[in-house]
Amino acid sequence: MHAKAMRTANACAASLLMWSSMVAVAQTPMTVEPVAQDLTVPWDLVWGPDNHIWCMERTGRITRIHPDNGSVEVVHQLEDVFQSWDNSGAHSMILHPDFPRTPYIYVNYTHSEFRGRLSCLRYSVQHGRVVDEDILIPDFRGNTSHNGSRMQEGPDGYLYMTMGDAYNDMSSQDETSLSGKVLRMDWAGQAAPDNPFGNRVFSTGHRNPQGLVFSPEGRLYLSEHGPATDDEVNLVERGRNYGWPLIEGPCDDPEEAAACAELDAVDPLAAWTPTLAPCGMEYFDHPSRPEWQGSLLLTFLKKQHLRILHLDETGTAVTSQDSVLYQQHGRLRDVLVAPNGRVFVATSNREINGWQFLAVDEDDQIFELVNPDFDYEPLTPVEDLEDLYFLQLAEFPQDHGLVFPQPAKEGVTMFLPEEVESVTVRLFDASGRLAMGAEPHALAQPGMLHVWLGDVRPGMYVMDVRAADGSRWTSKVLVQRH
Numbered sequence: 001m002h003a004k005a006m007r008t009a010n011a012c013a014a015s016l017l018m019w020s021s022m023v024a025v026a027q028t029p030m031t032v033e034p035v036a037q038d039l040t041v042p043w044d045l046v047w048g049p050d051n052h053i054w055c056m057e058r059t060g061r062i063t064r065i066h067p068d069n070g071s072v073e074v075v076h077q078l079e080d081v082f083q084s085w086d087n088s089g090a091h092s093m094i095l096h097p098d099f100p101r102t103p104y105i106y107v108n109y110t111h112s113e114f115r116g117r118l119s120c121l122r123y124s125v126q127h128g129r130v131v132d133e134d135i136l137i138p139d140f141r142g143n144t145s146h147n148g149s150r151m152q153e154g155p156d157g158y159l160y161m162t163m164g165d166a167y168n169d170m171s172s173q174d175e176t177s178l179s180g181k182v183l184r185m186d187w188a189g190q191a192a193p194d195n196p197f198g199n200r201v202f203s204t205g206h207r208n209p210q211g212l213v214f215s216p217e218g219r220l221y222l223s224e225h226g227p228a229t230d231d232e233v234n235l236v237e238r239g240r241n242y243g244w245p246l247i248e249g250p251c252d253d254p255e256e257a258a259a260c261a262e263l264d265a266v267d268p269l270a271a272w273t274p275t276l277a278p279c280g281m282e283y284f285d286h287p288s289r290p291e292w293q294g295s296l297l298l299t300f301l302k303k304q305h306l307r308i309l310h311l312d313e314t315g316t317a318v319t320s321q322d323s324v325l326y327q328q329h330g331r332l333r334d335v336l337v338a339p340n341g342r343v344f345v346a347t348s349n350r351e352i353n354g355w356q357f358l359a360v361d362e363d364d365q366i367f368e369l370v371n372p373d374f375d376y377e378p379l380t381p382v383e384d385l386e387d388l389y390f391l392q393l394a395e396f397p398q399d400h401g402l403v404f405p406q407p408a409k410e411g412v413t414m415f416l417p418e419e420v421e422s423v424t425v426r427l428f429d430a431s432g433r434l435a436m437g438a439e440p441h442a443l444a445q446p447g448m449l450h451v452w453l454g455d456v457r458p459g460m461y462v463m464d465v466r467a468a469d470g471s472r473w474t475s476k477v478l479v480q481r482h
């Protein structure tokens with residue numbers, strides 16, 4: 001442990017000692033361990049299926065960080081990121097739920113002063129790098145701040161994403177605008193079919209939501225910045241209105257009464273005045289720290305700390321709040337809970353926002369909150385993503401004729417019996433016309449046919465594959481590009 005972490009741990013132990021002498025609540029010991037340094041505003045931490053921390057920095061650098069030895073591998077650098085003097089730039093990231101078998105990385109960033117986009121980066125496991133970028137939503141409204149932008153996979157399999165109001169506050173009340181909303185989309189960036197307003201919008205009336213998380217029961221929690229008053233944590237439900245800019249915090253001001261009645265607006269679970277600037281949020285439910293079980297963990301930028309919001313049994317009310325790390329590491333941008341209960345936190349000190357030059361030598365950094373008495377289940381980091389890819393294939397039912405990924409971008413793979421050596425491939429469009437045909441050709445790999453679709457126009461196709469002995473496999477293939 002380096003000196004600073006040691007100091008922090010000692011300070012922490014001292015404060016825990018004081019705390020435990022004051023109240024009769026069991027406190028789990030906590031040490032702060034450094035993981036990675038020399039980062040630049042690590043905006044989003046994601047736990048990957050390779051048991052690494054995937055990190056998006058505001059600069060557009062995407063890295064894969066080994067959680068034990070802290071080694072940082074650069075996966076990609078986004079080219080088009082626009083970083084303002086304030087805090088726009090690259091924000092959130094999520095891996096496709098089936099990554100790397102479906103090798104897509106989703107990123108949300110500003111590409112000009114007033115415009116942002118959602119993109120799907122195509123990662124080639126074979127080449128070990130990002131080979132292309134599909135822009136899914138090209139030009140939503142952005143600004144120097146108020147860009148929201150967290151992404152999560154819902155229990156329904158859809159992609160949820162928060163959108164800030166981009167300093168255009170009445171757009172939060174406009175159901176046809178993407179600003180000031182939670183969006184719900186498929187993994188091609190299209191509106192989920194049963195959304196409440198017939199577009200991508202899932203909930204309305206948000207201001208600048210920079211935290212989003214699902215509980216294991218499927219409840220969706222969101223944190224958002226208020227103006228001078230009322231930062232909020234909300235329980236987000238389909239089609240509901242969260243008030244901004246007509247209502248700030250709960251419906252408690254006589255001037256808000258008319259809007260509250262008209263919008264049937266939802267009060268926040270928690271609100272803070274004066275504002276503290278809440279950001280990344282996780283749900284914690286692990287025995288490694290019993291007093292945090294069933295809680296939301298929420299990072300704060302301006303009032304630098306990690307806050308624990310204890311929820312009631314129904315998950316619909318905050319019963320009490322604790323805080324740790326108060327002003328110990330500066331601004332805190334994101335928190336990540338790994339499946340084995342390890343907790344990682346990212347700082348946000350290398351940005352202007354009133355705090356520039358308060359960064360210390362280690363900044364920006366990711367550190368871990370450890371219970372030294374707990375035996376964490378080992379989750380072995382997989383170094384080579386290609387190894388993980390083949391592990392996933394081995395675990396997946398390899399039905400002959402099954403095609404992946406769907407939707408397909410530049411190519412697809414079909415499982416075939418191992419003994420098939422050569423096939424003829426034809427692709428038919430929706431009206432039965434031949435879109436692509438190939439002479440009999442040998443399989444490069446036993447049991448797997450790879451088909452290049454780079455020249456095929458987007459749409460739904462039927463892929464027809466025949467072996468020399470007359471065996472035949474067919475599958476629908478959705479080709480999608482943006």
Ligand SMILES: [Ca+2]
Pocket residue numbers: 044045046280334335336
């Ligand atoms: Ca995150």
Ligand SMILES: [Ca+2]
Pocket residue numbers: 205232242243244247248249266268
């Ligand atoms: Ca609200």
Ligand SMILES: [Ca+2]
Pocket residue numbers: 247248249250251252253256
């Ligand atoms: Ca109010």
